[in-house]
Amino acid sequence: MAKDSQAPDQPAMLAANRANWDARVPIHLTGYDLASLRSGGARLAPFELAEMGPIAGRRIAHLQCHLGTDTIDLARRDAVVRALDFSEAAVHAARELAVDCAVDIEYVHGDVYDSVELLGAGSTDIVYTGKGSLCWLPDLAQWAQAAAGLLRPGGFLYLVEFHPLFIAAADAQPGAGLSTDFPYLSTGTAFRFDDGGTYEGEGRRIVDPASAVSFEWSHDLGEVVSALAAAGFRIRTLTEHALSPWQRWPEQQALEGHSGWWHWEREGFPLPAVYSVRAEWDPIH
Secondary structure, three states: EOOOOOOOOOHHHHHHHHHHHHHHHHHOOOOHHHHHHEEEEOOOHHHHHHHHHHOOEEEEEEEOOOOHHHHHHHHHHOEEEEEEEEEEHHHHHHHHHHHHOOOOOOEEEEHHHHHHHHHHOOOOOEEEOOOOOOOHHOOHHHHHHHHHHHHEEEEEEEEEEOHHHHHHHHOOOOOOOOOOOOOOOOOOOEEEEEEEEOOOOOOOEEOOOOHHHHOOOOOOOOHHHHHHHHEEEEEEEEEEEEOOOOOOOOEEEEEOOOOOEEEEEOOOOOOOOEEEEEEEOOOOO
16 A cells, blocks of 8 residues: 555546456455355345335435445345446446346446436435445545435435444554554545455456556545535434454454354454444435
């Protein structure tokens, strides 16, 4: 990781990220426990279902859906789901996976900032997003405005995102204590990664150097909540969870009775791995 003081312009960074995520798709297709998903396995955590409440018959837009694994779980719970991602390769793979899982989902290829134009203003009851999506967005104000534009009055955004402390933690941890190598607070500056590493699948390495470079932005809780409030959302719940959908370290313990989620603690103390926000769209407020 390097803080890129001479970074390319933002469109070039976003183009690099699209190429990087296109290249991740074949690697990720060898992971994500897709065999379990195809056979009916769940992806959503119990706290997600509890915090969203009943979703059967609700119109849901899943932003930055990647392979659509969570999208499939939403559709299996009788929601009417559309999903969007900026990686054309990911959208193609998601469509094939949905066919494998016998669910009807409309997948759209496009940028999250263009989601209102692509999916329709006021067309959605629930915007669902997160789990590693916000770090790829340089402008959270524009993101929050796009989410608001998708929602009908009374609808809500449900965000489940990696906690800034989990992101700040170093890949290599000491035997005691907690080591960090990424900022907790927002910096407004892009961080460049060029090792081609990814988090899931066989090999976990992009071979093509042209697709190995990516750029990420740090966003703290205050920035996220402030962006939502400025866009007209009312924050109903903000909850920190010691669970992660990514087993980043071997010592993380699997959540009993629910595959794909791991508990994070250090020296016996649970630490926040993700946070969730339920924010209602209130255009009159």
